[in-house]
Amino acid sequence: MARRGWGGALRTIGHRLLILGFTGFAIFPFYWMAVTAFKQNADLYVGASNTAHNPFIFNRPPTLEHLQILFGTTLYPTWLFNTLWVGGLVVAITLLLGVPAAYSLARLTGRWGEHLSIAIFLTYLIPSTLLFIPFSRLVALLGLQNQLWALVLIYPTFTVPFCTWLLMGFLKTLPKEIEESAMVDGCSRMSAIVRVVLPLAVPGLLTAVIFALTLTIQEFVYSLTFISSVSRMTVSVGVPVALVRGDVYYWGSLMAACLITSVPLALLYNFFLDRFIAGFTVGAIK
């Protein structure tokens, strides 16, 4: 029996308020960042105890100077490009190493595969603030110092373990009958994997891609350690180097950089979200 009338209306209002509340919580820092990116410094440096001065609006006319500093005096576009370049390669390597491994652990290895998968996942737990010291020796040995290739080499150390484990869990939700019926029809296992399993695993693959990309873009300890030329830096390292100088923060430009980096990524994730969710439903259908 459908419940309408008072109960329904209240629920709808409650629902809308809830959504509003969460959205507000998620974006209010971004709103502040957006305003700050265009605020004059004299409008920014006013103490918050001054209730007459509203920090969320423009008390003085907005300015483009922060964007000019960001795009005109720093190498922000280069850093964005570097970040995406490294991100793309790392995602490719992660998939290349992780997908076969995940399939193997999900289907072909039985009990000791379980233990191995746990062990693989556990390597993810070692913090980068510890590993960067031995890694710098390795990177120097390979002659990769100050090359973005060093990041391409090292970043999979934290994307591969987790993505393998994630993909393994995902593949396990796909029933075995899928390959088995393909193989009964005469396919080899490999072609069964490629033709039947992988298409169904796309949501899981997308999750792994998004995750690997996010981690790569956020990372800064290794990036700081291995890259010293400003033209080769990634966004996480380059922006603070250029815009946090000694004891002076260029807040407007910093916040603009953060926004410009986050918005496209969030759009991308949003776009893939439906397929990701749908994938879990497929797996659950027996």
Added chain:
Amino acid sequence: MQSRRQFILKGAKLVAVGAAAASAGPTVFVRGAGAADKQLKVLQWAHFVPAYDKWFDPWAKDWGAKRGVEVTVDHVGFADVVPRATAEVAAQSGHDVHMFIGLASAFEEHVVDLKEVAGALEKKYGKPVELAHRSTYNPFTKKQFALSDMWVPDPGNYHKKVWTDIGIPNGPVTYEDLVKAAPEVKKVAPQMQIPIGVGLSQDIDSNMAVRNILWCHGGSIQDKEGNVVLNSPETLKALEYAKRLYSVGMTQAVLSWNAASNNQAFNAQETSYILNSISAYRTAQDNKLPVLENYFFVPALKGPTGIQLASEHVMSGYVVWKFSKSQDVAKEFLVALVDASRESMLASKLYNFPSFYGAAADPGTAMNKKSESGAAWIAKQCNADPFGSQPGDKLSLLAKALPWSTNLGYPGFANPAEGEIFDTYVITDMFAKTATGALSPKDALTEASNRCKEIFAKWRKKGMVAGGSKDR
């Protein structure tokens, strides 16, 4: 299972091969090495004045070009200077010259002795300022581990209108003045969140501030011989002073300050006194902030017995790594850098002060008059600020900063133990815990003193620090 064992064996063989390949040395990824001595790589902080970097980078390249040397300059945030050095030491490769902005002493064993450079510069320009010498030379190991080309004085910045309103128009002179003034400031400027803006947080400004208080009350971490003497009645006096000052003039805000916070608070007219180099002032000028007409300076404050000391705010320490393949070129570069002291000071808008005053002398001055001549030139810049101070002599006190400026490690020399104590905020914590009442002065002192002794003992074991017999 048979297959499992086989798999693991196969795997192990594979890994062994891979490891052998990796350790066999550089692979196809190596970019052209080229003649090592014709290259020089310099790593330095991103100067708070972007204009300085705009001068420095081309200047360094030109210098190299004239000698057939390819000079590369890379920049790093000031907080990242040490982590980057750590990584390069671990990697045993990277840059040739690395600039530290504080204590380079922890890396002493990994750098080349620069005594020839120091000697050559002394012959050319006379002695460097004492605080620079004490920050770059280790008398225990007799090693000149770094070369300083510049240092930055740390004056008090005060708000003229507020202090005039409370009857002290020329700003505070002693530490007691701060305590006396604080309640008055609150009455006269109730909108100011923090009457007296002395930091007690885990950052560089606070590190300097608490040491100034400590020294001016007669205490110190080490003595001239390197014994740990923190545990003393003088230190207790300093702690008690800090407690008083905090209760009348500060709030919890100062416990969370980073290096930019005191700048920002002063520029927003939320505090009437801070301890800072002229970086905050130049920001106010650049942005034409309302605080500018009331932005003035005072020298270091005096302690109860008249001691007047403030640490340098920044002390450059250029090191040449032992693994560098361009050590001779690097040494020549450092000499050239000191030669360019005048340009350095002007390019940084008077932020950088030369470590060799003689290098700023008028050309052609006699050797024994070089330091004076340099000092005179420096005074000329400070007395008539070429960068638009109103009145023009606002910065004149900086020219007289040398008598009250000292180095980290006072009264002794900078050393790795002092460096570690600085970088792990042992002293700021001691002051912060006392001021907020989290610990009694005696307990905070004991805790900090024990930690200091632990750190000193560790470095003494490595043979890099003296003293020990007279630890208190």
Added chain:
Amino acid sequence: MTTTEIALATPSRSRGASLSRRDIRLGEILLAPALAYIFLLVAVPFLLAVFLSLTNSSAGSLQFSFVGLQNFRAVLGSPVFRRALWNTFVFTFVSQFLVMVLGNILARALMKPFRGKLLVRFLILLPWAAPISLATLGWLWIFDSTFSVINWMLKVVGWLGPGQWYYWLGDPVLGMVAIITVHVWRMLPFSTVILLAGLTSIPKEIHEAADIDGAGPLSKTFQITIPMMLPILTVAILFGVVFTFTDMSVVYLLTRGGPYNSTHVLASLAFQDGVLGGDVGRGAAEAIFLVPLLVLMAVVMLRISRRAEVV
């Protein structure tokens, strides 16, 4: 048996019942590259790092002397370390608990269709998409003692009276609140998405069958939703816990461990002591203290997850 129970009682398949030799070989070949990479690039440096914790290495030098467990002993005796250990647990579990509860509420709210849902989803995903080092700088200003916009809002609505002020980052307790807030803000999108996927994957028939049997919302939650979502829940919780447990950026950028080292977590303390302070051996000891605990936790959670799988 009720319809619900029948639906849930699908037998699990036995694993690896009839894998051919070819299959096994294929399995090894597929697994080998990842395994080799992980071993060479993670296990070996990790072992080196463990070794460093048993030495007195300083300033990144790989020359040192062996000091046994001295670093561990020194570190355990330090009140700062013990506080950091405590903080690490508190931050992680409080923030993850909040994320789970809030994420659940949000996921359910997102299941209903409404106008502007796509836009809302985009906005909610933003915190996850933002690079942590830059987003935390934004929060730094939002919590700043002089400029905090939160304080401004509280003052405007009258919550903060004259002379009252919240020193977010300068107070040990408020500092922890600030750090937990940023962790929750950042993890909420990811966990919500995973929970949403899990909730959506429960077939409607099961809920309807339970309704027919007369189950109320609470018993449905505990007897159907949570058990069916357990594998997914475990992923979300485990990932969130590990991410927060090993995170150093939020703490380091917001408070640098202050005031007076009271908000450090193990990762940030290890960075301060090991890298900034130059005592690499000590830093390594502090950092790997985490690892046995994490291993234990991960193993427990993975076991739970495995048992709950209904394939």
